[in-house]
Amino acid sequence: METNKQKQNLNELDEKNEQLNLENILLQNKTKDLMMNVTKLEDQTKRLTAEKKFFEIQNKEMTVNMTILQKQIKQLRNNSEAIIKYTNFPGDVFCPEGVCQTCPKDWIQFKESCYFIYNLNSPWKSWNESQQFCQMKKSDLVVINNREEQTFIKSRIEYYHDIHHGYWIGLRRINNNWIWVDESQDTLGYWKNPGSSEKFAIIVHDANLTHSWAKNRNGFENRFICEIKALIF
Incomplete structure (x- = not known):
């Protein structure tokens, strides 16, 4: 068991x-x-x-x-x-590649304007040819409104060839009055040769600030300065 x-x-x-x-x-x-x-x-x-x-x-x-x-x-x-701000905005000048700049390429800004200073040794141009060139760039020959702008322009130009050559500005005599290309009448009178009978104006480097505009004939060939309103953002 x-x-x-x-x-x-x-x-x-x-x-x-x-x-x-x-x-x-x-x-x-x-x-x-x-x-x-x-x-x-x-x-x-x-x-x-x-x-x-x-x-x-x-x-x-x-x-x-x-x-x-x-x-x-x-x-x-x-x-x-x-x-x-522009009536007819020059897009091809300010925005050539779709990106807008304050001033076109190779132009210099001063305050609310852009300036193109034609500094080539040749060919130079008459006053009419210079204005036509500026208009192709949607601008005009420079209009100098005051001493400050005169000082800026004078500081940017150079002596070339001889004392008779300078840079065309947008000033010419119409009916015995000196009129800018924007149709305003000149009030500065920065003349170097006030007694001349010629009807177009250049600014020269080799002269005092307030005596640097020289009267010249249209057919005389010079360098020149264009001006356009800056694209202020």
Whole structure:
């Protein structure tokens, strides 16, 4: 009887051991599943982190692009406001490549005007030819309105060839009055040779500031200065 009891106990132990083995196998499987899920979660976390960084970079790029776009819009608005000031805006002169500048290329700005100083050694031009050249550039020969502008112009010209040569300005005599190309009458009278009977005017370098305009004939060939209103943004 004792032996049978022991056998019974042994069988029960075997069954419990087998049960434990099964539970251990189940636990191992669950552990594997859990580890797989953890790995998946880690992969998802890495992917989400990478996507977050990607979107952060995209957001920064969009912010930069938006700032650039806002600056471009502001520039276009400023351009539009400046262009409105012109009756016939010379876009080909100020915006040759679609980007507008205060002054055309190779022109010099002084206050609200731009100046083109023709400094080539040759060919020089008559007063009429000079004015025609300026008009092709949507401008006119320079109109000197005050001493400050006279000082600026005088500082930009140079001596060339001889004392008789200078730069044509937009001043000529009409009905015994000296009239600028904008049809205003001259009030400065910075003449070097006031007694001359010639009807057109040049400004010369080798003379005092307020005595540097010389009367000259139209056919005499000189350098010249063009002026156009600046595109103020």
